[in-house]
Amino acid sequence: MKNLGYLFVGIVFGLALTKGEAISWYRIQEMFRLESFHMFGIFMTAVPIGAISIYLLTKFRVKTLEGHPIEKPKKHFHPGIIIGGIIFGFGWALTGACPGPLYAQIGSGTIVTIATLLAALLGTWVFGRIQHWLPGFN
Amino acid sequence: MELLYKPWPWYLAGPVIGLTVPLLLWMGNKRLGISSSLRHICAACLPAKIPLFSYDWKKELWSLFFAGGLLLGGIIGGLIFANPDPVAISSKTIEYLSSIGVSQHAGLMPTEIYNWENLISLKGFIVMIVGGFFVGFGTRYAQGCTSGHGILGLSALQWPSLVATASFFVGGILFSRFVLPFILSL
Numbered sequence: 001m002k003n004l005g006y007l008f009v010g011i012v013f014g015l016a017l018t019k020g021e022a023i024s025w026y027r028i029q030e031m032f033r034l035e036s037f038h039m040f041g042i043f044m045t046a047v048p049i050g051a052i053s054i055y056l057l058t059k060f061r062v063k064t065l066e067g068h069p070i071e072k073p074k075k076h077f078h079p080g081i082i083i084g085g086i087i088f089g090f091g092w093a094l095t096g097a098c099p100g101p102l103y104a105q106i107g108s109g110t111i112v113t114i115a116t117l118l119a120a121l122l123g124t125w126v127f128g129r130i131q132h133w134l135p136g137f138n
Numbered sequence: 139m140e141l142l143y144k145p146w147p148w149y150l151a152g153p154v155i156g157l158t159v160p161l162l163l164w165m166g167n168k169r170l171g172i173s174s175s176l177r178h179i180c181a182a183c184l185p186a187k188i189p190l191f192s193y194d195w196k197k198e199l200w201s202l203f204f205a206g207g208l209l210l211g212g213i214i215g216g217l218i219f220a221n222p223d224p225v226a227i228s229s230k231t232i233e234y235l236s237s238i239g240v241s242q243h244a245g246l247m248p249t250e251i252y253n254w255e256n257l258i259s260l261k262g263f264i265v266m267i268v269g270g271f272f273v274g275f276g277t278r279y280a281q282g283c284t285s286g287h288g289i290l291g292l293s294a295l296q297w298p299s300l301v302a303t304a305s306f307f308v309g310g311i312l313f314s315r316f317v318l319p320f321i322l323s324l
Contacts, residue, residue: 003203005165010207011214013158018215020151021225024246030231032307032314038148043288045152050293053160064166073169075282075291077298084279085287085302089309091272093318094265096247098284099277100172102270103208108216110247112254116270123274124176128190134279 014104023104025096032093079136142219145226159293168200171286173277175205216246238322261324280305
């Protein structure tokens with residue numbers, strides 16, 4: 001049942017990505033050419049609101065629905081953050097999609113993006129297969 | 139009614155996206171992030187004894203429900219209540235795109251690139267398949283994508299996520315400036 005809750009949050013997130021045109025190939029081209037504020041406006045409102053929310057959740061020690069303490073997300077540095085990040089940037093410029101928009105692009109009627117999603121799954125799998133030869137994991 | 143078909147301005151889409159961060163944490167300590175769903179699908183379908191995919195993916199089922207929600211959100215916002223007008227990108231971008239042979243029609247995606255026949259053309263294959271591969275490979279290597287690093291990680295003031303987000307943009311800006319025009323002109 002709880003999973004239906006996550007499905008619902010996913011719908012809201014997907015709706016915001018779609019209606020905010022963050023899944024649009026055109027918007028991503030415009031963003032990387034720095035020719036409009038639109039996409040940067042999305043980041044510059046989403047991040048402070050996320051940050052203030054996390055601050056308030058931890059300050060008031062809000063518990064989760066099941067009564068557990070909320071754990072502040074931590075991210076660790078490794079070389080893949082830069083190398084993988086740049087490779088992802090290439091893919092983002094080509095497809096106009098990050099992983100989230102891939103699902104929403106399919107939903108919004110560009111069915112052929114299923115092929116892009118399958119290619120992304122292959123990319124994930126190949127990374128898993130060869131990661132021990134890559135900087136940061138050996 | 140007409141309002142339902144209109145695109146959202148950034149000052150509506152951004153805050154809604156930002157609010158999913160505390161919502162997921164509050165619902166069950168879940169971290170916003172979508173590239174991990176790709177990993178879970180690999181773990182479910184073809185783990186092949188690869189350490190990265192050898193874990194109990196069923197414990198991460200929420201992530202697949204969340205991804206399913208994204209698909210439904212796309213159906214609602216992009217199909218049922220689709221904006222009948224072309225995306226209102228800047229005239230500079232329109233000019234650039236038409237100079238390399240990409241015209242703009244109603245809809246979120248350029249259908250002259252994104253269609254089934256094109257999958258076997260060089261241009262379509264590079265854009266859709268090589269591009270998709272880079273997205274999957276790169277996000278897993280960076281251990282996160284635009285949502286996991288760019289929204290959640292930055293919201294949690296994690297400096298590695300700032301490096302990640304900067305890398306995404308460095309890659310994307312350089313690629314779209316120096317490589318993409320040649321690919322799109324193919």
